[in-house]
Amino acid sequence: MDEAATTPVEIPLIDIPAGKFGMWVFLISESMFFTGLIGSYIVLRLGSESWPRPGTILNTPLLGLNTLVLLSSSLTMALGLNAIQQGKQRQLKRYLLFTALLGSLFLVIKGCDYVHLWRHGFTLSSSLFGSCYYLLTGFHGLHVLSGVILMLYLVAAASRGAFAASQHVRVESSGLYWHFIDMVWVILFAILCLV
Amino acid sequence: MQQWGFPVDISTTGYRVDRLFWLALWLTGIAFALVVGALTYFLICYRARSDRRAYYTHGDSHGAISLTGGLALLVFLLIDVNLAYHDHAAWQAVWGAPPSAKEALRVEIMPEQFAWNIRYAGPDGVFRTADDVTTINQLHVPINRPVIVQLSSKDVIHSFFLPNLRIKMDAVPGMVTSLYFQAKTSGTYDIACAEHCGFGHYRMRGFLVVESREAFTTWMVGQSKARPPDSSWGWNWGGAA
Amino acid sequence: MEQSQPRSFWRRDVFSTHHKVIAIQYLLTGVMFLAVGGVMALLIRWQLAAPWQPVPIIGKLLFREAGGAITPEAYPMLFTMHGSIMVFFAVTPILLGALGNYTIPLEVGARDMAFPRLNMVSYWFLFLGSASMLASFFVPGGAAGFGWTIYAPLSASTEMLPGWGQDLFILGLALDAVSILMGGINYITTIMQLRAPGLTLRRLPLTLWGLFYSAVLNTLWLPIVASALFMVLCDRRLGTAFFLAGPLAPHAGGQVLLYQHLFWGFGHPEVYILIFPVWGLVGDLLSVFSRKPAFGYKATVLSMLTITILSGIVWGHHMFTSGMNPLVGKAFMFLTITVSVPTAIFFLNWLGTLWRSAIRLTVPMLFTLGVVFVFAIGGLTGLFNALQTFDVYIHDTYFVVGHFHYTLAASVLFGTFAFIYFWFPKIFGRQMSSRLGKLHFWLSFVFLNAVFSVMMFVGLHGHMRRIADATAYEFLKPVQHWNVFIGWAALGLGLSQLLFFFNFLYSLFRGTPAPANPWEAGSLAWTVPSPPPEHNYDAVPRIWCGPHEYGVPGLNNGDWLSQTDPRAKALAKS
Secondary structure: OOOOOOOOOOOOOOOOOHHHHHHHHHHHHHHHHHHHHHHHHHHHHHHOOOOOOOOOOOOHHHHHHHHHHHHHHHHHHHHHHHHHHOOOHHHHHHHHHHHHHHHHHHHHHHHHHHHHHHHOOOOOOOOHHHHHHHHHHHHHHHHHHHHHHHHHHHHHHHHOOOOEOOEOHHHHHHHHHHHHHHHHHHHHHHHHHHO | OOOOOOOOOOEOOHHHHHHHHHHHHHHHHHHHHHHHHHHHHHHHHOEOOOOOOOOOOOOOOHHHHHHHHHHHHHHHHHHHHHHHHHHHHHHHHHHOOOOOOOOOEEEEEEEEOOEEEEEEOOOOOOOOOOOOEEEEOEEEEEOOOEEEEEEOOOOOOEEEEEHHHOEEEEEOOOOOEEEEEEEOOOEEEEEEEOOOOOOOHHHOOEEEEEEOHHHHHHHHHHHHHHOOOOOOOOOOOOOOO | OOOOOOOOHHHHHHOOOOHHHHHHHHHHHHHHHHHHHHHHHHHHHHHHHOOOOEOOOOHHHHOOOOOOEOOOOHHHHHHHHHHHHHHHHHHHHHHHHHHHHHHHHHHHOOOOOOOHHHHHHHHHHHHHHHHHHHHHHHOOOOOOOOOOOOOOOOOOOOOOOOOHHHHHHHHHHHHHHHHHHHHHHHHHHHHHHOOOOOOOHHHOOHHHHHHHHHHHHHHHHHHHHHHHHHHHHHHHHOOOOOOOOHHHOOOOOOOHHHHHHHHHHHHHHHHHHHHHHHHHHHHHHHHHHOOOOOOOHHHHHHHHHHHHHHHOOOHHHHOOOOOOOHHHHHHHHHHHHHOHHHHHHHHHHHHHHHOOOOEOOOHHHHHHHHHHHHHHHHHHHHHHHHOHHHHHHHOOEHHHHHHHHHHHHHHHHHHHHHHHHHHHHHHHOEOOOHHHHHHHHHHHHHHHHHHHHHHHHHHHOOOEOOOOOHHHOHHHHHHHHHHHHHHHHHHHHHHHHHHHHHHHHHHHHHOOEOOOOOOOOOOHHHHOOOOOOOOOOOOOOOOOOOOOOEOOOOOOOOOEOOOOOOOHHHHHHO
8 A cells, every 4th residue: 555646635534645544444354363362362261171271382472572572572663653754764774674683583483483392392283272372473474474474664765765865655664564463463462361 | 834935843842932933924015014114116207307396304203213213122022022921932932941851752862964864762771771773864763752953063063954844953072962842754865964974974864763662662673783882982871951 | 645655466465454355355255256156056056846856967076976966964064154155245245345345445435444554454264254154064973054143052062063163154154253353343433433534424325324234243243253153162162061961961050042043142232243234225226227316325324223223132933932931032022023014115215216217227226126126025025924923823934045045145136246346347447237236136036936936935935045956845735836936946056156246257348437426426435436446545535525416407518526526515505
């Protein structure tokens, strides 16, 4: 949704660029998707007679570290937006790269976590908890992956000088998406590892 | 008792369902006639003519809004709330007063693709014992005696449908659902599966045989002698159920 | 004024980002699938009218191995694919894809959608989805056979339905869902953010309100069913057991009913997703052809909003026989019947529009009035289904099938035809034959009512849906001749549509050239030539009034005002 409309925005309902408005609509949709998954997890868990206690199967410290990684990527994203709002293109590029790197680091840690759990017999089909864990974190991981790709695309665009202090809708709406997947992870971390 | 449009009603409570239908048909029929009447009248009276213009109104005056709102509320009260009230009364009669486990005949039904596995508790009145009687597709019940059925499923969702008694209940794997009825006319009737359960869904037919107490007892004895009970399924009815 | 540059055929007509081209792509895809789904309906009715008899003419071609007869294995595929194709690949592309894409930018005074490239991708996702659906017919085991509701565990276990056709079906639906969501983002953003100056929310055509609320419902509820479908896919192929329980489940804890909650959480709003654009269209067309402002515009829009909210909390009425708590069922029943208040306001406003009007009985008007008639039946019979005690009896019978065909098939089909007959001159620049159109309407009207009302009647007799052979049951013997009757009526309905196809194709090439505004309609789209130039508007239009200024007193020429007519300035002040 990077293409600006050919008609000037005349009387928008909310005074924000169409790209950002569209991103909000998309994020509402996305949050309903995760509502479906998380809601199912809650219903399945409450309906089960027994459920593994937190910390007995999952590596909470590792996933906690991952939470920190993702949270700091949100910070770099915010700094990137701040940079381009002041017209600093080089800084924007640097922060976007940082964000993509932190996102990739999250995915690598996630992958190690998967391999470790799978080797110890905790698989997608070993128990209901396993199914839920891989389903929820898997879909979240796919979102992080697409976020990383989005970041790299923005880096490429920034290299071409596509953004300026007055023109950064794509950075802003991509930032919204990035913060959204960050927030989803915090919720997932809480309901999978802590509660 | 044959109601027009319905299959024969053999239950003690089925007439409540039929009556509810007729009431709903009358009420909605009146509403429909009014709508179509108005539509036809307007179509005849207000055709475009070169010498006449439409009455220019946006229908957003206080009067117009109160009128539409008031009429809608009237529809809600006269039709919807009225029907909901009668539905509640019918629900109480059909589903709201389960018979006591002592006087009722208890049956377990565990359908699978594409047959009805049926289980009676046998002389000891306890399920999952050696004197259980199991049949396939044959549900015999004594006339004028309440029957409680508990349902579950071996594979997919089926729906236990007794058209002549105006009831049905889904049989869901991993769950136990139940229904009860009392038949007042003897004869053989259809049991049908109402939930799509695979390519043989259409032929998942069972038979409900309503017969005298004596005939029922004789049949039961014959069945228990004919074969040992199917021990692959069944569950306990927690105490009195 | 910028000139449109000449581009290659592929960029201009195939991978186009232009809303009018995409709309036509949606329209043609939808109409093609309407025909495919229609033929499936005829096959279903053939099987019910003459169980296991070889299908005449096309039987040998389709069911070669069974000597031309429909097999028990093929029958579930037919009704599954009929339902899904009609809902997701015929009606949705036509009413959201084509109607939405064509009218939204034109009616808001924009040159294109807010996100043209996203719009193109949206169509191609639908294309991939339909390819996946069609491919499912050709894999071993055949197409999906679990019904359009995809109920677990039948759908969720490969022990029950092993073929890859089932998975292709789910994949196809998922792709279509992505397509619809992308479209929805475009619709909502364009309607809310790209309106030309003066086009306030109170001056939007009702069609756009219908499309807007429909997109809102899609945005909210489609992701829910998407999540459920992914879980079904995991259960099928990855060994999980989210929706499996009992002997079939590999491990404990799965919940069968959870699937139904998730499905109907979307499934009920889906009814309104399909009907809202039609309702909006009906509001606009009644006004155009009765030459009178839409009665109670604000109340109509607010009613749509009310239904949008209510539709998300009534899904439980699809599950009265699933063993849910009767008290919960009562709550769902009460919420459901509350929907009749905004619906009644809708009907009263439609009648209010016709009251003291000056009606022109054109073809689109006939279909519009047809919608009012059939939706009255569909809506009122909905009440029967809401009554818990009665629903337990008619649940999963043809009563339900007849009811939802009145609301979803009859109303939506008439709405689709009203849309096509009304917008055809604008889209293609030519008029459709009015004589053929009227014949098409009356034949469709008679046959359609014959089919669906008799369906409800046999349902009242207990005729279960989705059974391949009613003659297997003693209690259905008395109504079997009605199945034969429906078969003939359905054939009549199907053949009447040939008139439409002929009219469509003939008018496309030979129809009389259409003027810019053949219907004397007031909304923005009719101020530009037919067909509109690629950029729609030479300059951003200025809007002075609502789209329904007909029968305005005191005008010296004509009786109506276009939305761009500066004379309306005086109107707003008075």
